[in-house]
Amino acid sequence: MTSAAAESNDLLSLYQDVILDHGKRPRNARTVDAATCSASGNNPLCGDRVTVTARISSENQIEDVAALAKGCAISVASASLMTEVLKGQSVDAARRMFKAVQDLCTGQRQPDEAKADVGPALTAGVDRLAALSGVQQFPARVKCATLPWHVLISCIEGTDRATTETGSNA
Amino acid sequence: MTGTAVKLDAINGRFDALAFKRDFPILAKLVHGKPLTYLDSAASAQKPKAVIDAMTFAYENEYANVHRGAYYLSEKATSNYEAARETVRKFVNAAHAEEIVFTKGATEALNLVAASYGRSVLQPGDEVVLTELEHHSNIVPWQLICEATGAELRVIPVSADGSVSLDSIQSTIGVRTKIVAVAHVSNVLGTILPVEQIVELAHAVGAKVVIDGCQGVVHEAVDVQALGCDFYAFSGHKLYGPNGIGVLWARRELLDAMPPYQGGGEMIATVKFAKSTWAEPPAKFEAGTPPIVPAIGLAAAIDYLSRIDRAALIEHERDLLGYAMDRLVTVPGVKLIGTAQRKASVQSFVMDGAHPHDLATVLDRSGVAVRAGHHCAQPLMTALGVTATSRASFALYNTREDVDVLVAALHKAREILL
Numbered sequence: 233m234t235s236a237a238a239e240s241n242d243l244l245s246l247y248q249d250v251i252l253d254h255g256k257r258p259r260n261a262r263t264v265d266a267a268t269c270s271a272s273g274n275n276p277l278c279g280d281r282v283t284v285t286a287r288i289s290s291e292n293q294i295e296d297v298a299a300l301a302k303g304c305a306i307s308v309a310s311a312s313l314m315t316e317v318l319k320g321q322s323v324d325a326a327r328r329m330f331k332a333v334q335d336l337c338t339g340q341r342q343p344d345e346a347k348a349d350v351g352p353a354l355t356a357g358v359d360r361l362a363a364l365s366g367v368q369q370f371p372a373r374v375k376c377a378t379l380p381w382h383v384l385i386s387c388i389e390g391t392d393r394a395t396t397e398t399g400s401n402a
Numbered sequence: 403m404t405g406t407a408v409k410l411d412a413i414n415g416r417f418d419a420l421a422f423k424r425d426f427p428i429l430a431k432l433v434h435g436k437p438l439t440y441l442d443s444a445a446s447a448q449k450p451k452a453v454i455d456a457m458t459f460a461y462e463n464e465y466a467n468v469h470r471g472a473y474y475l476s477e478k479a480t481s482n483y484e485a486a487r488e489t490v491r492k493f494v495n496a497a498h499a500e501e502i503v504f505t506k507g508a509t510e511a512l513n514l515v516a517a518s519y520g521r522s523v524l525q526p527g528d529e530v531v532l533t534e535l536e537h538h539s540n541i542v543p544w545q546l547i548c549e550a551t552g553a554e555l556r557v558i559p560v561s562a563d564g565s566v567s568l569d570s571i572q573s574t575i576g577v578r579t580k581i582v583a584v585a586h587v588s589n590v591l592g593t594i595l596p597v598e599q600i601v602e603l604a605h606a607v608g609a610k611v612v613i614d615g616c617q618g619v620v621h622e623a624v625d626v627q628a629l630g631c632d633f634y635a636f637s638g639h640k641l642y643g644p645n646g647i648g649v650l651w652a653r654r655e656l657l658d659a660m661p662p663y664q665g666g667g668e669m670i671a672t673v674k675f676a677k678s679t680w681a682e683p684p685a686k687f688e689a690g691t692p693p694i695v696p697a698i699g700l701a702a703a704i705d706y707l708s709r710i711d712r713a714a715l716i717e718h719e720r721d722l723l724g725y726a727m728d729r730l731v732t733v734p735g736v737k738l739i740g741t742a743q744r745k746a747s748v749q750s751f752v753m754d755g756a757h758p759h760d761l762a763t764v765l766d767r768s769g770v771a772v773r774a775g776h777h778c779a780q781p782l783m784t785a786l787g788v789t790a791t792s793r794a795s796f797a798l799y800n801t802r803e804d805v806d807v808l809v810a811a812l813h814k815a816r817e818i819l820l
């Protein structure tokens with residue numbers, strides 16, 4: 233493969249149709265009615281900003297989750313896909329999916345391995361989130377994909393504020 | 403380091419940027435298999451071999467700590483360091499070499515002015531005037547000092563085209579204004595501010611003027627005496643010099659009266675536990691071992707620039723800017739941000755439907771380096787109603803072909819992102 237073709241392939245796998253679609257028309261871009269938790273987070277280096285709201289039942293099920301994301305196609309699409317995949321899942325499943333997304337985005341795990349990690353009930357979700365794994369080839373963009381998930385974790389753990397920069401005052 | 407660097411194309415008399423490009427080793431590199439098109443000099447400029455060589459020579463042949471040892475190498479390093487100060491003095495036409503304080507960058511220089519001068523003069527109710535287009539490093543130090551002194555910030559608004567009108571300057575500067583701190587040239591929009599008029603208006607109410615010259619010193623020929631300002635700050639790394647070195651120029655009588663900024667070695671006359679006394683400026687403001695070799699590197703960068711016809715360079719940058727503005731708007735969906743009449747070769751833009759970060763990622767794969775984001779000017783982004791922009795900045799080594807590569811890459815980005 234020529235380097236020009238490789239370069240195009242990298243870009244095309246980063247900006248797949250799913251990502252562009254969700255980046256332009258994010259799903260669940262709203263706030264949840266009767267939310268039980270919310271959190272905001274940003275990447276102070278680039279200004280991307282995500283707010284997540286969720287309604288979690290007493291059985292720790294995510295009854296509804298939504299995200300308002302302002303930023304690049306990757307962070308907006310990641311937030312959108314996240315809400316689609318997690319609605320109706322348990323809080324524990326969300327934690328496992330967070331780990332899977334991190335592994336996929338940093339290239340620690342390939343999609344099949346990530347599916348094995350999360351177990352059979354969540355493989356369909358990983359299939360959808362695998363669209364984010366194109367950021368592997370773009371280290372500077374990994375944080376764009378993981379920011380919504382950091383915010384989600386803050387939301388469900390009740391820590392309220394998330395940032396991709398440790399030690400920053402978000 | 404002989405000969406003239408006025409590389410004017412023999413045939414048509416045009417500024418020969420390609421010849422300058424060859425002076426910068428990094429510009430021969432490939433990025434993602436593509437020739438590097440470096441359009442981020444406003445963030446940090448690349449370094450000519452003359453600078454790299456001067457620093458290597460200093461480390462290999464003439465390095466020791468300064469102002470301390472009574473031996474050959476220390477004397478040599480000291481005289482080189484002080485010669486660098488003289489080179490900077492001449493470059494900005496300061497009246498005295500003692501008015502040149504070396505810092506680690508513009509940020510430190512601006513913090514020095516705020517913490518030393520600002521803290522000693524500001525009283526509750528006094529006002530510090532900034533513009534809306536300032537870099538965070540010319541905002542936050544003033545916020546900190548206003549909090550500590552009870553002074554207040556007042557902000558000169560920026561017009562939609564990125565200019566700063568005399569009317570808005572006039573109506574913001576008032577009798578309570580003690581300090582006016584403004585950029586010479588905006589790092590986001592390229593706007594050249596009317597600093598001479600700002601100085602006049604500020605001095606009329608007895609206020610001092612601090613100029614953030616980070617971009618100004620690169621794109622304009624600066625004469626601090628002619629400008630009439632009181633402080634002028636800049637970084638070496640945007641001026642084709644190394645990073646880790648900056649300059650604060652201030653009038654001698656101001657430096658004489660100002661308290662030290664940091665304490666340590668170099669800045670003292672005598673140290674006793676009961677009371678210490680301070681060295682004369684500039685040593686008073688250069689606590690600790692200074693950035694010795696970076697200062698020598700900065701002097702080499704200034705020497706390099708001094709061999710270039712400055713008027714021809716400015717003309718070259720204006721030509722690139724005009725060409726870029728004309729060409730960028732031919733890309734569907736591209737909108738220029740910053741179209742003031744007086745502008746240096748820095749151009750922000752946005753593309754409909756494509757976030758600046760996505761754009762920068764795609765451009766990078768074509769070897770094109772542009773800046774995306776808020777450019778450390780969040781209040782300006784808010785004023786302009788955007789969260790981020792893409793920015794291309796043009797330096798002495800850029801060519802019209804670089805603009806063409808950028809424009810072609812933007813067309814390609816549309817295919818991928820839209």
Ligand SMILES: Cc1ncc(COP(=O)(O)O)c(C=O)c1O
Nearest residue numbers: 507508509537539589614616637
């Ligand atoms: C206008 C302006 N002011 C201040 C700075 C800060 O310079 P430095 O980070 O070198 O201290 C910059 C550079 O980013 C700038 O462009």
